[in-house]
Amino acid sequence: xxxxxxxxxxxxxxxxxxxxxxxxxxxxxxxxxxxxxxxxxxxxxxxxxxxxxxxxxxxxxxxxxxxxxxxxxxxxxxxxxxxxxxxxxxxxxxxxxxxxxxxxxxxxxxxxxxxxxxxxxxxxxxxxxxxxxxxxxxxxxxxxxxxxxxxxxxxxxxxxxxxxxxxxxxxxxxxxxxxxxxxxxxxxxxxxxxxxxxxxxxxxxxxxxxxxxxxxxxxxxxxxxxxxxxxxxxxxxxxxxxxxxxxxxxxxxxxxxxxxxxxxxxxxxxxxxxxxxxxxxxxxxxxxxxxxxxxxxxxxxxxxxxxxxxxxxxxxxxxxxxxxxxxxxxxxxxxxxxxxxxxxxxxxxxxxxxxxxxxxxxxxxxxxxxxxxxxxxxxxxxxxxxxxxxxxxxxxxxxxxxxxxxxxxxxxxxxxxxxxxxxxxxxxxxxxxxxxxxxxxxxxxxxxxxxxxxxxxxxxxxxxxxxxxxxxxxxxxxxxxxxxxxxxxxxxxxxxxxxxxxxxxxxxxxxxxxxxxxxxxxxxxxxxxxxxxxxxxxxxxxxxxxxxxxxxxxxxxxxxxxxxxxxxxxxxxxxxxxxxxxxxxxxxxxxxxxxxxxxxxxxxxxxxxxxxxxxxxxxxxxxxxxxxxxxxxxxxxxxxxxxxxxxxxxxxxxxxxxxxxxxxxxxxxxxxxxxxxxxxxxxxxxxxxxxxxxxxxxx
Numbered sequence: 001x002x003x004x005x006x007x008x009x010x011x012x013x014x015x016x017x018x019x020x021x022x023x024x025x026x027x028x029x030x031x032x033x034x035x036x037x038x039x040x041x042x043x044x045x046x047x048x049x050x051x052x053x054x055x056x057x058x059x060x061x062x063x064x065x066x067x068x069x070x071x072x073x074x075x076x077x078x079x080x081x082x083x084x085x086x087x088x089x090x091x092x093x094x095x096x097x098x099x100x101x102x103x104x105x106x107x108x109x110x111x112x113x114x115x116x117x118x119x120x121x122x123x124x125x126x127x128x129x130x131x132x133x134x135x136x137x138x139x140x141x142x143x144x145x146x147x148x149x150x151x152x153x154x155x156x157x158x159x160x161x162x163x164x165x166x167x168x169x170x171x172x173x174x175x176x177x178x179x180x181x182x183x184x185x186x187x188x189x190x191x192x193x194x195x196x197x198x199x200x201x202x203x204x205x206x207x208x209x210x211x212x213x214x215x216x217x218x219x220x221x222x223x224x225x226x227x228x229x230x231x232x233x234x235x236x237x238x239x240x241x242x243x244x245x246x247x248x249x250x251x252x253x254x255x256x257x258x259x260x261x262x263x264x265x266x267x268x269x270x271x272x273x274x275x276x277x278x279x280x281x282x283x284x285x286x287x288x289x290x291x292x293x294x295x296x297x298x299x300x301x302x303x304x305x306x307x308x309x310x311x312x313x314x315x316x317x318x319x320x321x322x323x324x325x326x327x328x329x330x331x332x333x334x335x336x337x338x339x340x341x342x343x344x345x346x347x348x349x350x351x352x353x354x355x356x357x358x359x360x361x362x363x364x365x366x367x368x369x370x371x372x373x374x375x376x377x378x379x380x381x382x383x384x385x386x387x388x389x390x391x392x393x394x395x396x397x398x399x400x401x402x403x404x405x406x407x408x409x410x411x412x413x414x415x416x417x418x419x420x421x422x423x424x425x426x427x428x429x430x431x432x433x434x435x436x437x438x439x440x441x442x443x444x445x446x447x448x449x450x451x452x453x454x455x456x457x458x459x460x461x462x463x464x465x466x467x468x469x470x471x472x473x474x475x476x477x478x479x480x481x482x483x484x485x486x487x488x489x490x491x492x493x494x495x496x497x498x499x500x501x502x503x504x505x506x507x508x509x510x511x512x513x514x515x516x517x518x519x520x521x522x523x524x525x526x527x528x529x530x531x532x533x534x535x536x537x538x539x540x541x542x543x544x545x546x547x548x549x550x551x552x553x554x555x556x557x558x559x560x561x562x563x564x565x566x567x568x569x570x571x572x573x574x575x576x577x578x579x580x581x582x583x584x585x586x587x588x589x590x591x592x593x594x595x596x597x598x599x600x601x602x603x604x605x606x607x608x609x610x611x612x613x614x615x616x617x618x619x620x621x622x623x624x625x626x627x628x629x630x631x632x633x634x635x636x637x638x639x640x641x642x643x644x645x646x647x648x649x650x651x652x653x654x655x656x657x658x659x660x661x662x663x664x665x666x667x668x669x670x671x672x673x674x675x676x677x678x679x680x681x682x683x684x685x686x687x688x689x690x691x692x693x694x695x696x697x698x699x
Contacts, residue, residue, distance in 0.1 A: 002210050007202040008091060011064075012117045012133055015124040016077040018066070020085045020136045027140050027165050029086050031172055032274065032405075037298025038090065039176050044295060044305075045203045046195040050188075055312075060304055061204040062087050067211040076124055082211070089144070090169060092118050092134045095200050097174040100152030102193055104676070105184040110197040117200070118148065140166050150671055155661045158671035233302035234262055234281035240307055244318040259322045261329050266337070273299070273362060283362070284332055288325070290366035291373065294416025296409040324374050331372055332365075345487040348384040352391060354490060358470035359398065363407045364390050370415050382427040389431045392592035396445040396600075399471075399588070400453050401462060406441040410434075435598055446600030447589050454585050455578075460495070460523035469495060472530050472559060475587045479558040488557065494534045498563060498572055499527050500541045507544065521574050526581030529560040544572050613690050615660070616648030623689050630678040632667065633685060640667055642678065650678070660686050 004010075029035060041059045048057040064084030068077075081088060099114035119131040136144045143164030147154065156162055156171045181192050238260070245252050261267065267281040278299060286302045289295075289309065297305050310316055339346060339354035346354060349368050356364060367390055370376070371383050378386075390411075397404065418429050437443045459468060472495065476488045499507060501522055509515040521527055532554070534540075539550045544567075552564050563572075563580070570576065594600070618624040626646030632638060642652040642663055649656040650663040657663035660674025668677075675687040 001212075004208045004210065006206045006208045008095070008117055008204055008206075009201045011206060011208060014077060015120045016079065016133060017120075018079050018081055018088060018134045019069070020081050020089070020134070020138060020140070026138055027086065027089055027136075027144075027169070029090055029165070029169065031168075033276070034086075034090070035169060035172050036405075037300050038094075039173065040296055040298050041301050041304075042094070042196070042199055042204075043180060044297075044301075046192065046199045049195045049198065049203070050191050056203075057308070058203050058205050059199075059301070061091070061206055063207040063209060064088060065209045065211070068213050076120065079210075084206075087206075088134060089136075089140075089166070091200075091204070092148070093166070093169050094173045094177075096148050097170050098177055098196060098200060100154060101174065101178055101181065102197070103152050105181075105189070105193070107184075107190075107193050110193055113197055114200060140164070143167055153673040153676050155664075155671045155673040158661055158665050232279050232282045233285055233299070233306075234267075234279055236303040237285055237306050238262065240303070240310075241318055241322065244310065245322070248317060248319055250319045255319075255322060259326050261326055261333075266333055267329075280336075284329060287362065287366045288328060288369055290408075290412050291370035291415060294412055294419055296412040327374055328369055328372065332369065335368070342489050342491045348380075348387045352387050355391065355395075355470055355474075358473075359395070359467045360464060361394070361404065363404065363411055364394065366415065367411050376423065378423045378426055382423070385427040386430050388592070389427075389434060389595075392594060393434045393437075393444045395471075395592050396450055396594075398463075398467065399450055400445055402445075403441060410437065410442050431595060435595055438602055440602055443600055443602050444594060444598065446594055446598055449600055450589060451582075451585050454525060454588075455581060456520075457525070458523040459525040460497070460528060465495070468528075469493070469530070471525075471588060472528065474591045475584055476530065476557060476559045478587055478591050479562070485558075488530075491532075493530045493532060493557075496529050496531045496535065496540065496560075497522060497527055498529060498547075499577065500547075502541045506542055517574050521577045524577060524581050525584050526577045526579070529563060530557050531560060532556055548572075613693060614648060615644065615650070615658075618689055618693055619644070619646070619648055621693050623693055624680070629681055630686075631681075632664075633677060633679050634668070637667060642667075650674075 045057045045059050048055065062084065064087060065082040066079040067082050069080060095114045095117045099111045099118070102108075102111040102114065118133055120133055122131065125131050130145060130149075132145065132148055134144070135141070143159075143161035143166040146159055146161050147156075147164075147167050147170045150159065154170065154174065156167055159167055161167055177196065181196070182189055241260075242252050242256065245255055262281040262284075267279070267284070269280050270277040271280050271283060273283060276299070282299070282302060285306060286297055286299055289297050289302065289305055293305070293309060295305070310318070310321075335349055335353045338344075338350045339357065349372070352364055352368060356362060364387070368387065371378055371386060394404075394407065397407075414430055414433050417433060418426060421429050434444050459471075463471070469492065473488050473490065480487060499518070499522055503518065503522065504515075507518070509518050531551075535547070535550055535554075539547055548564060548567060551560055555561055555564065566576065566580070615624065619626065624644050626644060628644040630642040630644060630650065632640040632642075640652075642650050645651050645656060649658045650660060651657075652663050652666055655666070657666060660678050661672055662674070664672030664674040664677040675690060676685055679685045680689065
């Protein structure tokens with residue numbers, strides 16, 4: 001057994017085969033847990049290399065275990081992949097997706113370098129053998145082979161194995177890299193393309209454990225994967241911190257006793273982040289690093305980024321950093337513990353921590369850490385303004401059930417953009433930054449959009465229970481603030497339907513249409529309230545008058561008291577539900593306001609033009625017309641012609657196809673991206689016509 005430190009180029013450079021044995025588990029990596037963090041690391045290293053060309057930034061990608069095969073080809077070395085097949089498969093997919101993008105952009109030299117990572121030269125491959133360097137003998141083989149051999153640009157929807165996780169990974173990395181690279185005509189495309197290639201060649205590092213054919217690979221596999229407890233990011237950081245302190249000549253015993261707070265039960269507790277559990281100390285280090293660096297950092301990269309941040313500046317002394325870290329850790333613990341107490345009123349940052357816990361997010365914690373960093377000296381008034389604006393941005397998006405996957409990066413960008421801002425200007429700058437966001441994945445919704453959506457939203461069914469309760473508590477606290485009362489106790493009070501879910505027996509409607517109108521309103525915001533104790537089901541589902549009397553007798557919550565007050569001489573009906581829905585929406589918009597005049601305008605109706613533009617749209621816009629001739633652009637089919645029909649189809653060989661890709665597939669009999677394949681008479685490909693349409697729509 002020998003161990004080496006390898007880059008992808010060193011690992012894959014020779015003509016060789018890496019074989020995933022039949023007994024290995026299938027490919028299981030996913031976007032949120034693995035792909036997105038890996039792409040963040042690749043992008044970070046590439047951007048560091050662009051910004052600081054003299055610095056060879058790298059990222060440690062993990063370990064792999066390889067075993068030489070007993071029977072070798074005369075020309076090709078062959079290895080069985082004992083451990084690390086998820087890493088190797090993903091790296092091959094990333095390299096191939098990047099190669100396809102660079103080939104399409106006519107960056108042939110860079111594309112060729114990446115092709116050497118994934119494909120053996122034909123001169124070393126026997127006739128009929130695949131050129132792929134990585135081979136799956138398990139059920140992923142067909143999907144991996146198909147997507148890796150598909151001609152760029154890959155039309156994923158036409159692949160036979162399009163539902164495979166392998167294909168999904170290729171599609172994901174192709175999309176994020178294409179978005180980051182931008183247009184080939186942009187001035188920074190060349191630099192980005194070169195550094196992306198360099199990172200995939202030598203910016204990632206493996207530990208490669210290489211066994212000869214006679215060694216017991218199963219024993220090594222079990223030792224690596226089944227014994228011991230994996231080190232957390234906090235464990236690795238602790239070891240690194242005290243090694244540095246020792247090198248600096250510091251009193252490490254004193255530092256551990258007096259300045260290292262992370263050994264208590266609070267910090268060692270595992271907390272849920274999405275679907276994963278991490279130690280609270282590891283989570284804090286990740287969020288603290290985001291606040292320090294202004295970068296989005298994946299949980300897996302927490303230690304490596306901490307280490308690189310320390311080592312980047314030789315003037316950074318751990319003995320200076322540790323006291324500041326201790327101060328911010330103590331503040332983080334205070335905010336976490338106070339926000340978890342059910343009683344007592346909370347200040348702005350404490351309430352922010354409580355609302356994040358109730359809503360199931362962590363995204364604003366780096367911002368709070370950043371605002372309270374030693375030496376930043378932001379007034380509490382401005383901190384409150386920033387937190388209120390950031391909450392408005394987050395929770396208005398949640399009210400619309402918009403994606404939150406990109407918000408962590410926006411928070412990091414806000415920090416980076418304002419790292420050197422004067423304290424007195426900070427609130428206006430942050431609020432202005434959030435106001436200018438104008439893409440679907442990040443924009444700050446305006447009043448009208450929230451009101452229109454929430455008016456008919458089945459809130460009880462659509463929002464997680466903790467989040468919905470938090471929204472109702474926010475309204476209650478606003479009502480109480482008007483009369484100087486303390487905030488509502490955060491006791492997980494039950495959410496009560498005023499018009500009960502089982503209403504038909506005791507709240508009958510006169511007609512079928514009236515029944516439908518009533519049922520539509522059962523779960524709307526205006527029909528929901530909070531109670532200090534659950535009502536007996538008999539009372540809850542009983543006639544309105546008996547239910548109102550019970551609410552009047554037991555209620556101490558303003559939110560519910562106002563319902564009782566507005567129905568003194570009225571039955572609770574659809575009209576009152578609509579009226580109260582509008583009132584509660586107004587209160588939410590006041591809890592989380594937007595700057596005056598802010599509308600939340602979005603300039604990208606869809607993220608990808610291909611997801612919504614069809615040929616009929618181009619015809620309606622006058623960019624194409626029925627009868628226009630199309631020519632195939634592929635070198636093997638340059639004489640092939642097709643015709644646009646007036647109803648938005650492509651007619652080829654006497655048949656109609658309602659997408660360019662379907663027509664391309666009919667001609668080539670293989671997966672084809674028709675928007676790249678077909679061109680109009682003036683030489684423009686359909687993708688160029690589509691881009692013209694999209695740009696006009698955006699303008």
